[in-house]
Amino acid sequence: MASYAKPLARQKHAEEHEEDPRQHLMHDPLPRGQMNAMVMESMRETGPIFWIITAVLAAFVVFALGYEWYVLIMQGQGVAGVTRPDYWGVFLVNTVFWIGISHAGTFISAILRVLKVESRRPFTRAAELMTTFGLVQAGLSIFMHLGRVWLTYWMFPIPNQRTIWPDFHSPLMWDLMAITTYLLCSTMYLFLPLIPDLAMARDRTQGGWLKVFYKTLALGFRGTEGEWKNLTTAMNIFAFAIIPVMFSVHTIVSWDFAMATRPGWNSTVFGPYFVIGALHSGMAAVAIVLFLLRSTMKHYKYFIRPEHFNTIGMLMLLVSMAWAYFYFNDYIVPWYGGDIWDKLFQEYAEEGPKWYLWYTMLICNIAVPWLILWNRKWRETPWLLALAGILINVGMYLERYIIIPVGVTINRMPFTWRQYEPRIEIPMTVGTFAFFLLLYMLASRLIPLIPVWEVQEGQEAHLIRKIGKAEISTLSEME
Amino acid sequence: MSEPITLLAMFEDIEPASEGVEKLQQMGVTDDDMNVISGIPVKNTILGRPAAITYVSRIGMFGAILGMFLGIFLIYGIPYLYPLLVGGQPIYPIPQGIIITFEMTMLGLMGFSFIGLFVDSGFPSYTPQKYTPEISDGKVALLFSCPVNEQEKFIDALKNAGAVTVAPVEARHL
């Protein structure tokens, strides 16, 4: 058996903190059958509170995304707060926000897999579900803002008897191509590692519609050598290929704004700025989701441990520093002078009627991570990390709010300036959040949220070795 | 020659399974007649087996090329067929070409890799197959065929190598 021993970096701290490597999930293996049973049990057993919350969420979703959206479509965009010159409002903010949240999933399951960060193992699926469900909300939000949404199919490049095709000069068409690619590919990437776990669920379900469900989706997977080789090859292709797609998607979304001639939007730094912003809000959302899963799902305290919160916390800190760098870039150039309209945009954001949004954004996006996330004990506290995550997401939502609805107020024709106030957008926004949670709660009943086979794979590869006087954690490259 | 019968030997872990594979190879079972079924992917060198061939990457590359041509058609072919002028931009734009071609190439690569998995592994397959549910609980199973009148010999050899059970297996619905 070829092995390559790699002492984990944290061993330097382990001595200071007197940490027992056996606290880590990778060094605390349980028999696979037991882990399977734990995951299946957490899917089955649930209290009445779960179903009450689900019912409330479902009712609200029907109201907000059903009835209110019906009103929006039948009466027109006038029931929203948009006007001239504020043509775009909260619906666009929601779109950008949800696409941002969705990037976290790809970051964790693709980038961390490529970089072989072992602590990603228990939560890749929870993150990938965030990607898929987040993209659903983003898609809904973009449809909400269309004036004649029943004609959206005109944006699809399909042969038609009118022989009119969509215009690829437009950033909105690049959006369509990129988001469709990303949605399809991340759903496929969610499904691939799910197949062996569905096979496990199929084996552990005796009958009824659930058995049919698992049996159908497990595709007859057994675990033969050929099947594993094909599956891991496909997963590797996806892991490498979806990373540039992820970068391109939010860059293209940022180009919806950067390609416009509006002051404050026409900035060349928007591409990477938005990508880092997406990672910022996404990682924060992962912290929230992990906290919720660990507190509410049975047995998940075995799978999701303080070490995982530590990893997420460190990534959140790193990304917040990158975000601050890009924001400073975007800030200092207009501040320095040159274009009076860009400078006016900055001043309006800082000193205008919505100045408090700007300050809150800076506090939530920079001060909160920089004050909380340096301390390892604090990073490993789930509720504290989740709270930081909520604040960061508030800050990132405000960042997009400042760019879009506050930003459209300023243009080069001062006679037209008018402030935007959201109307029907508020319940519909809350509706998308409720829908996201609802989808997550339903998914937690249907599919195992922990990729148990990946956890076992990691546990097989980890070993504690005594070198000299110390017990060193080692990782073998078994792939 | 007497008819071949398929036996399934169950092992607790990877080490005894690799011993079992070696035993079978010594007893004359060809690599094609053997298959290892496991709950996690195990590298072929760990088991002492030949490398499995996969066509997924080749199908994926083919899909990438298809995607690239689709992207080029969308961004250049359509304006060639139906040109429409929009403000100050060329009819055949280059930056948009890069963006759309890139997205469609990636979609083709990943989409066809996904399809390639289905095609190469024969998914979905709902016909009866030789399997035992304990595999998803972490056991490693060795599926092999041997002549029916020699099965006692094989069963004893594998039991000595550490198999928990060795028994003939029928295809059953999963």
Add this chain to the structure above:
Amino acid sequence: MATELEQAGFTNRSEEELGGRWGMVVDQDLCTGCQACVAACSMENNVPFVGEEDAGYGRAMHWIRIERLWESTEYPEVKMTPFQPTMCQQCHNAPCEPVCPVYASVHSDSQDLNLQVYNRCIGTRYCGNNCPYQVRAFNWYDYTDARIRPELTTLQNQLNPDVTVRRRGIMEKCTFCIQRIHKAEDKAKSEGREVEDGEFTTACAQACPASAITFGRIDDPKSEVSRAATSSRGKHLLEELGTLPRVTYLAGGA
């Protein structure tokens, strides 16, 4: 009127790009701000009445607006700038055109105008965002539907049959009265000749009591509008953006 660089001979633009076919000149020194052009345009082009509440929220859909700006001085020392009637500038490099995902905002080669195709628009409103002059109006509701707004029933009689009535979710803007252009072009074609300058004019130019708006064939050097456009008082709005607008503003007195 050429920029200094162009006068020095440096230009990467063709005559056609700089000039255009249909042009408009607005003389701000003559404009009295009476809004007759606004009224005429709205009647000619079936621009809907949005009602008091929506107009207060900025949703008035006038295709031309009279901009009144004043310099920041304290009352009673109010110094107003000249009235600025602003309509679609029919830019040659219109920023509103490449951003429409469904080709609802395209450029007409033959007329060198910016076209808005009502029945193709799906209402993304990117064109509205991208117009630096903010001259595009969006139908936020079914403003002209008499079933929803019964007070409009009699007003339906005054709709211009040459112009589409737009539904909700559609973007619209000044078209240089393209229905009049088409009528004149058709008449000229049936007589086997080109449209001459002065045969017709836009509604706003027709209504202006001060003759502040002039419209015509700007590529015809003998036309009134091309002579006015080359005046030394002339300037374009937001010229630095390079949109090459077809509307020239004359201001500066004398």
